[in-house]
Amino acid sequence: MPFSAETCVALHGGDRAEQQDRVGLFPHPKRSGMLLAVLADGMGGHSGGAMAAEQVLIRARQNFETYAPRYETPDSLLASVIDEAHLVIKLTRFTSEQDPHSTAVVFLLQQGKAYWAHCGDSRLYHFRGPSLLSRSADHSLVGELQRKGRLDAADALWHPRRNVLLSCLGSERAPRIEQGREETPLAGDVFLLCSDGLWAYFSDAELGATLHELPPRAAAERLIGLARERARGSGDNLSLAIIKLVSLPSPAPVPTARG
Structure with a gap:
């Protein structure tokens, strides 16, 4: 079934003195039906993190503008x-x-298919209705401890080293890039890109229910409002991008001429 995309991007400074998150949504300048979303959570002292995150958006926009699907794959675009x-x-x-330093999540919608790549602990969620289909793996110390079964989700939220990343952009080591795709997305699917300033305050089920029940802008407003309440005055910068696939209306029947 054909679908279109309803979208929203949002930022909030939280209780930090400077906004170091960046988020953007770009249609392809020459090709219809293609959309790129990118989110970055910068780190690195006064203005350093903001600069790092801004570089992710600049590179995403520039590479997407010159992207030629006939000669380049979606995976190579996202990795580049x-x-x-x-x-x-x-x-x-x-x-x-x-x-x-910065994290990065990059999402591409192309010819009815979805592709994504990430590095760090900013996340990509894929929901079908309210149900979670997939979620990117955090490249963090607590994420690795969870994968090894040494830490559960509740304890991870309060771990004293929960902000330690094992991979990010700008470090001495090459970034760890993990990629995913959905070859047959359906109307009702929702893709959420967000920084840890948002996802830290929600279960997967709560995110899925909110995104399913509300259009993107209203969902973003609710999630930011709840995250701010739950932060209790100590919230990080937060950012999100929502891409919700919706059914296209059926074309009206063509009247039959009568002789």
């Missing part, structure tokens, strides 16, 4: 955004006193 942003961020360390 993360790899090239990593190199640019890394180079800035030699020209400033900062130590900038």
